Amino acid sequence: MSKNILPVILAGGQGTRLWPMSRADMPKQFLPWMGGTSLFQRTLLRVSNAARYRRPIVVTHADYAALVKESAAQIGLPLEAILLEPVARNTTAAIVAAAEYASTRFGPNIALHVVPSDHDVEVNQAYWQANDAALEAARQGGLVTFGIQPTTPETGYGYIKAPAQVGTSASRIELFVEKPTAERASSMLAEGGHFWNSGMFMFEAGTFLAEADALSPDVTSSVRRAIAKSTAISGGLVFDEDEFAQAPNISIDYAIFEKTSKGVVVAAAHGWADLGSWDGVWKTNAHDASENFIQGEVTLDEVTGSIVVTDHAHIAVHGLTDIAVVATRDAIVVTPRSMAQKVSHIVQLLRDNTQTRALTQTQQVAYRPWGNYASVAKGDRYQVKRISVKPNQKLSLQRHHHRAEHWIVVKGVAEVTIDGAVTLLGENQAIFLPLGCVHRLANPGKIDLELIEVQTGSYLGEDDIIRLEDEYGRV
Amino acid sequence: MSKNILPVILAGGQGTRLWPMSRADMPKQFLPWMGGTSLFQRTLLRVSNAARYRRPIVVTHADYAALVKESAAQIGLPLEAILLEPVARNTTAAIVAAAEYASTRFGPNIALHVVPSDHDVEVNQAYWQANDAALEAARQGGLVTFGIQPTTPETGYGYIKAPAQVGTSASRIELFVEKPTAERASSMLAEGGHFWNSGMFMFEAGTFLAEADALSPDVTSSVRRAIAKSTAISGGLVFDEDEFAQAPNISIDYAIFEKTSKGVVVAAAHGWADLGSWDGVWKTNAHDASENFIQGEVTLDEVTGSIVVTDHAHIAVHGLTDIAVVATRDAIVVTPRSMAQKVSHIVQLLRDNTQTRALTQTQQVAYRPWGNYASVAKGDRYQVKRISVKPNQKLSLQRHHHRAEHWIVVKGVAEVTIDGAVTLLGENQAIFLPLGCVHRLANPGKIDLELIEVQTGSYLGEDDIIRLEDEYGRV
Numbered sequence A, B: 001m002s003k004n005i006l007p008v009i010l011a012g013g014q015g016t017r018l019w020p021m022s023r024a025d026m027p028k029q030f031l032p033w034m035g036g037t038s039l040f041q042r043t044l045l046r047v048s049n050a051a052r053y054r055r056p057i058v059v060t061h062a063d064y065a066a067l068v069k070e071s072a073a074q075i076g077l078p079l080e081a082i083l084l085e086p087v088a089r090n091t092t093a094a095i096v097a098a099a100e101y102a103s104t105r106f107g108p109n110i111a112l113h114v115v116p117s118d119h120d121v122e123v124n125q126a127y128w129q130a131n132d133a134a135l136e137a138a139r140q141g142g143l144v145t146f147g148i149q150p151t152t153p154e155t156g157y158g159y160i161k162a163p164a165q166v167g168t169s170a171s172r173i174e175l176f177v178e179k180p181t182a183e184r185a186s187s188m189l190a191e192g193g194h195f196w197n198s199g200m201f202m203f204e205a206g207t208f209l210a211e212a213d214a215l216s217p218d219v220t221s222s223v224r225r226a227i228a229k230s231t232a233i234s235g236g237l238v239f240d241e242d243e244f245a246q247a248p249n250i251s252i253d254y255a256i257f258e259k260t261s262k263g264v265v266v267a268a269a270h271g272w273a274d275l276g277s278w279d280g281v282w283k284t285n286a287h288d289a290s291e292n293f294i295q296g297e298v299t300l301d302e303v304t305g306s307i308v309v310t311d312h313a314h315i316a317v318h319g320l321t322d323i324a325v326v327a328t329r330d331a332i333v334v335t336p337r338s339m340a341q342k343v344s345h346i347v348q349l350l351r352d353n354t355q356t357r358a359l360t361q362t363q364q365v366a367y368r369p370w371g372n373y374a375s376v377a378k379g380d381r382y383q384v385k386r387i388s389v390k391p392n393q394k395l396s397l398q399r400h401h402h403r404a405e406h407w408i409v410v411k412g413v414a415e416v417t418i419d420g421a422v423t424l425l426g427e428n429q430a431i432f433l434p435l436g437c438v439h440r441l442a443n444p445g446k447i448d449l450e451l452i453e454v455q456t457g458s459y460l461g462e463d464d465i466i467r468l469e470d471e472y473g474r475v
Helices: A039-046 A062-074 A090-106 A125-139 A182-191 A205-215 A217-228 A241-245 A252-257 A278-284 A337-352 B039-046 B062-074 B090-106 B125-139 B182-191 B205-215 B217-228 B252-257 B278-284 B337-352
Strands: A005-010 A057-061 A081-085 A111-116 A119-121 A143-148 A159-161 A175-177 A194-204 A231-233 A236-238 A263-268 A272-274 A293-295 A298-301 A307-310 A314-318 A323-327 A331-336 A365-368 A371-379 A382-389 A397-399 A403-411 A414-418 A421-425 A430-433 A439-442 A449-457 A466-469 B005-010 B057-061 B081-085 B111-116 B119-121 B143-148 B159-161 B175-177 B194-204 B231-233 B236-238 B263-268 B272-274 B293-295 B298-301 B307-310 B314-318 B323-327 B331-336 B365-368 B371-379 B382-389 B397-399 B403-411 B414-418 B421-425 B430-433 B439-442 B449-457 B466-469
Touching: A005 A039, A005 A090, A039 A062, A039 A111, A039 A119, A057 A062, A057 A090, A062 A081, A062 A236, A081 A090, A090 A111, A090 A205, A090 A217, A090 A252, A111 A125, A111 A205, A119 A194, A125 A143, A125 A194, A125 A263, A143 A205, A143 A252, A159 A182, A182 A194, A194 A205, A194 A263, A194 A272, A205 A217, A205 A252, A217 A241, A272 A278, A278 A307, A278 A323, A278 A337, A293 A298, A298 A307, A298 B337, A307 A314, A314 A323, A314 B337, A323 A337, A323 B331, A331 A337, A331 B323, A337 B298, A337 B314, A371 B371, A371 B382, A382 A439, A382 B371, A382 B382, A382 B449, A403 A414, A403 B403, A403 B449, A414 A430, A421 A430, A430 B430, A449 B382, A449 B403, A449 B449, B005 B039, B005 B090, B039 B062, B039 B111, B039 B119, B057 B062, B057 B090, B062 B081, B062 B236, B081 B090, B090 B111, B090 B205, B090 B217, B090 B252, B111 B125, B111 B205, B119 B194, B125 B143, B125 B194, B125 B263, B143 B205, B143 B252, B159 B182, B182 B194, B194 B205, B194 B263, B194 B272, B205 B217, B205 B252, B272 B278, B278 B307, B278 B323, B278 B337, B293 B298, B298 B307, B307 B314, B314 B323, B323 B337, B331 B337, B382 B439, B403 B414, B414 B430, B421 B430
Parallel strands: A005 A057, A005 A111, A057 A081, A081 A236, A143 A263, A293 A307, A298 A314, A307 A323, A314 B331, A331 B314, B005 B057, B005 B111, B057 B081, B081 B236, B143 B263, B293 B307, B298 B314, B307 B323
Antiparallel strands: A111 A194, A119 A272, A143 A194, A159 A175, A159 A194, A231 A236, A323 A331, A365 A371, A371 A382, A382 A449, A397 A439, A397 A466, A403 A430, A403 A449, A414 A421, A414 A439, B111 B194, B119 B272, B143 B194, B159 B175, B159 B194, B231 B236, B323 B331, B365 B371, B371 B382, B382 B449, B397 B439, B397 B466, B403 B430, B403 B449, B414 B421, B414 B439
C-alpha cells in the first residue's frame, strides 16, 4: 500500500525574505549552502525511500525548470515529472495541478504527500510515525495536514488548534490561528493542543480533487484547462499561461482546509522549521554562548541573540542585541531579528526601483550545470568574471554580438575552441576571443578549472549569448 | 607681526574609530573622500593665507611621510618641514618637537598655531576673530586653547569651563571637564560658560617650551635627544626611535594645560566638529527628513537618526533607529550610533587576530601618486587588480621575483615597457609580463588609463616589488 505514495514537492517560491542570499534567479531552496546540499535536494532525499515512495512530482515556476532538473541529477534522484507554472498562483493551484496529473497517471487512489522544498525537517521515529498515521487517515478519506508540536511561542508561524488530547492518529481540526501575537503564542504553548501549521499534507488525489471541485471550482477548472493546453519542453510540462493565470491566487488553507469537513490533523513531534526568514535560520541553527549564530568571517563585540552571515566581506558588529546582518558581495541587509520577516518588503522596494532591481534578481555567484561564475568587477565598458568549470564539463558553443573576451587560466587546464581551432591552455596562459567569434570553453582535466574573464564592449548583459550547441539542453 | 604665525599640523593619528574606511595605511585624515579633498588637505588650505601664515610644519608618523608629501604637492602647498615620529607618543611630545624645531629655526618668539588634521572647521568671521584674539593673548605670554561655543549637549568631547561672561578676548580657564554624561552635558549647555575643548592651540614657541620644561621635563628632554639624533630622509626628518620612545605618552591637556598658570581660553563661535567617529560624521553632515545621513547606494525602510555609508555593496536597513552601518568592499561595521566611539575597540580585536589584522592595515583601494588600485578578486595562486593611472603619470620601473602578470587595457592608452621594449596598448589589448622581467606602466594619454591586472604565482604580496627607478622618490 505505502509504495503508492507519490511525493509532490512545491518548489516555486522566490524566498525574498532570505535576500540578499536568495535571489529571483536562485531562490533559497536551490542555494547550495550548508554543506553544498540545497534545501530542495534535502527534500528530495527525504522522499527517496523506494520502499515507501514513487518518484516525486515537482511543481515549480517555469524559470526554475533547469535548476530542478540539475539539482535532482546532481544527487542521482530521477523525477516523475516537473510541472511548470508560467505564473505563480499560490498553493491551491499548484496542488490541484499535481493531483490532476497524478490522478490521470496513477488513478484517483494514489496518495499524495505534499511537501514544501524549503523546510528544515528532522527525520526520526516521530517523523515516520506521523507519516504512517497520515497515510492511514488519507486512506480513510481524510485530507491530512501535519501539525508540529511547538517548542517555542513562535509568532512567525500559523497554528492549528486540535483537541487537547492528541494521540498518534489523526484528530479533527478545531481552528486555524493566523500568525499570533507573542502573548497569544505563549498562551497557546502553555495550553497545549495547538500545533504549528507545517504546510505539509497527505491525501488521496481523488479525495482532494473532489473537495477542491466543491469548494474551489474556479481553481480546478482553470488548472484543468491550463493542463489541457500545456506544452512539453525538455525540462518538464509548462501549463498554458492565459488559463493558469485565471486560477485564483489562494492558499490551500483558505481555499480548502478552513472549509472542508474532511480535514484532519496529524500531530508530529519531530524537529521542524520553516527557513523562511533570517530569524528562522537563527532559530534552526545552534548558537554560541552568547546566543549568536554566525557564518563566514565575523567579529562580534558585546553582541547577543544575533545572526550574522557573510559570504565575502568581514562583518564586525558591536553593542547590539537580536540583530540580523547578512552580507553578500553586492548587497547587505541589517534589521532587528524580530523584524526579519520584513526583508521581503525591502526586496519589494529594491525591485520597484530600476536602479536596484538587479540586486533582487541575480546572484553574484551564478550556478550552472558546468560550474559557476561571479562578476568581480564592473566598469564603463568592461566587466571581470571569475569562472570555475568542473572536470569534464564544457560550456555551450556560443557567440557574442557586443563583447570581446580575454581569458586567463589561473588554475587547471582549459580547452578553448575558437572558430573551430582548439587550443589547450595551462596555468598562466591567456587567449583573446574577438567579437563575433564562435567559441567554447571546456575543462578536459581532473581538477577544477579557474579562469579570469575580462569582457570589453559597449553592452555586457548576460543575454548577449547566442548558444549554438549545449550539453545541458539550453539551446 | 601676524606673518610670523607658524602652523603646526598634527597628522599622526590612525583614526581607528572611522574603520573600515580609515585604515593604518590610509588613515581618515588622508582619505580623498568628500569631493576628493582630504581632511589633511583642507587643514593645509585653512593655514595657506600667506599674509598671515608661514609654510606649515607637519608632525606625523614616519609611515605617513609619503602621504603627507604627496597630499601637499597635489594642492600645490609647500611645507616648512615634515617631522616624523618613529612611534606615536601623544600630543605633548609632538608639539614639543615642533616647538623645538620652530624655536631653533625662527627664534623663541615665533607664534605656533597648532591644529589637528582631522577636524571639520567652518572658516567665517568668528573664526578669524578667535584667531586674532588668540594671537594677541599668545603675544602677551599666554598658552591659548580654543574653546568652541557648544551647540548640542555633546558627550563625545571634552569641555572647558570659563567665566560665564566671555568676550572676544582670552579668558582664564576655570576647569577642564572630561567627556561628560548626557545629563552633565545638558546642564553645561544650559548654564553657559562651557566650551568644547577643540585641541587647537596658539602660543609662542619659547613660552611653551619654558612651561613644558617646568611641567613635563621628561618629555622635553627625551624629545630634544631624539631630535639631536634624528635622520634626514627625502620625505622629512625622522626622530631617533630609542630616544623618542622614552617620552611619556601623555596629552598636552594633562601634561601642560591642567597644570599651567599661563593657560587661557579663547571662545570661538564658528562651526567645528571632530570627525573622530561615525557619530561625528553623522553630526557634521546634513540629514534627510528622517534624520539619516547616507552615502553611496543605500535603501532605508523605517530607519531614523542613522548613518549608512558604503563605497561598494548596496546596503538595505529596516526598522532601526540611531544605527551606524559602514561598508567597504572587504569589511562592514554595524553598531549603535551612540557607541560608534567603540569602533576602535573592534579594530583592536581585529588587529590582535592574525587572521583579521590585514583588515585594519590596508585599504582595498590604495592611493598612489600616479593613481590608485584595488584588489577585486583573490584566490589560490592568483589575484586580480583594477589599476587606474592618471594622465602623464608612470609607475616605477620594477621587477617581481614571485609573480607573472597579465595586463588588459579596458580604458585609455597604456605605454608598457618590458625589458627595454616599449609597446603602446589601446583598449581591449592585452600583454603578458613574464616572471622576472623589468617592466614599467605609463599613461601617455589625456584620459585616465584603466587596466585589469591578473597576477599569478605562489606569492602575491605587495612587498614583491623591486623598484629600479621611480618618479616619486620611492626607490
